[in-house]
Amino acid sequence: MKKIFSIFLLWGLFLNAQVGINTLTPNSTLAINGSLRAGYKEVTATTYSILATDHYITYNGTGNTTFTLPVIGTGTTSYTGRVYKIKNISASGITLQASSGNTLRIDNTPVASFVIPTGAYAEVVNNSNTAGGTWDMSFTVLPKPSNVEIYGAQLSIPPHASASSPVADWTNHTNTAYDTGTGTDTWWVVSKSSTTYAHTANYANASRMMIVYEYQGAPFNVNNMYPILTAGNNSSFPDVFTASFVSLANNGTGGKTRLTVSVARIDFIGINGNNSNWAGTFLLNLLLARKY
Structure with a gap:
């Protein structure tokens, strides 16, 4: 009898379209009443392939580097809606590029790469890929000259x-x-x-x-x-x-x-x-x- 009760309880969670963490009254698909943790990584290599498990990446190397976004696929590798946040705290530049066959969109014209200069920050989000393999530059911040x-x-x-x-x-x-x-x-x-x-x-x-x-x-x-x-x-x-x-x-x-x-x-x-x-x-x- 206990097993049947557990199955019905689990089924009820799947039917509920709104999930709350630390709240009994979620008002969105996922509602979090508290802080949120995501992956953080500091990179110093002159080339880096961004992983599916990455989220916020800081570059602190001594020379120019190239960051390559993951290859966009289908199903579990379609990545629709995935967001990467990249901050350049080095004295060099980051060339952010799409994988072969994919593109970046700064406006409505796809490009192969985008340079993130010293002190700048960029966000990219994977679009719905209706046109195939595109990452959108959703947000960029260039540093104000401090000197x-x-x-x-x-x-x-x-x-x-x-x-x-x-x-x-x-x-x-x-x-x-x-x-x-x-x-x-x-x-x-x-x-x-x-x-x-x-x-x-x-x-x-x-x-x-x-x-x-x-x-x-x-x-x-x-x-x-x-x-x-x-x-x-x-x-x-x-x-x-x-x-x-x-x-x-x-x-x-x-x-x-x-x-x-x-x-x-x-x-x-x-x-x-x-x-x-x-x-x-x-x-x-x-x-x-x-x-x-």
């Missing part, structure tokens, strides 16, 4: 002091009309010094200006910081400029960061229907990159 800081801003290039509509040079931030930014993320033009063109039979010097900008936020760490400057023009004037870096130092008011730049007009020199001492307000695109 680079980048800051960008757009500053003003004021009109020349000797233009047809001149704006006099100044020092000590006596003109606030050409400051840019908001709040503490503001750049002041603390001074500008204009030099007019010089055009003779022996030489030609462009109209130019020395500008000192001061950042009103917390001073930048200027160690190993490299400014990248480009001049822009969003006006109706055809003027073309070049910008040259002079200095970047925390020597401003109260130790604020000051950037000194030389700009010059290069589309023409002298008088050619217009005065090459520019009368408009133009743009200086600033990118500060610091490597540490």
Whole structure:
């Protein structure tokens, strides 16, 4: 009689479509009220064939490696829905490839392999294989560079002091009309010094200006910081400029960061229907990159 009771109990478990672990009220096919453990493996070999028993794999080798996914078959080796998680903590790359006859899908175009760079993570899942032998890249995370800081801003290039509509040079931030930014993320033009063109039979010097900008936020760490400057023009004037870096130092008011730049007009020199001492307000695109 006990044997019959056990058989009926087992049959009842098979009929129940929802199974709970550490819960009496499962709300899914499998409901786990607690932690979940899956296989973990750290690999250092230069080639590795991923096993059917693998789940989370970390690579910590000293050279580039190739991980090969299992061969997709039928029945118990169809692998539909199987997930592999791969993390690269080495200084080298992982080439993740499908087995011969199988493919990887990053988008809807199958590929043979995918490179997982240093610090990156990838997940692959086996699809339903209606098209035959495909692993989908379900998730990839590329690392953020940890040794680079980048800051960008757009500053003003004021009109020349000797233009047809001149704006006099100044020092000590006596003109606030050409400051840019908001709040503490503001750049002041603390001074500008204009030099007019010089055009003779022996030489030609462009109209130019020395500008000192001061950042009103917390001073930048200027160690190993490299400014990248480009001049822009969003006006109706055809003027073309070049910008040259002079200095970047925390020597401003109260130790604020000051950037000194030389700009010059290069589309023409002298008088050619217009005065090459520019009368408009133009743009200086600033990118500060610091490597540490």
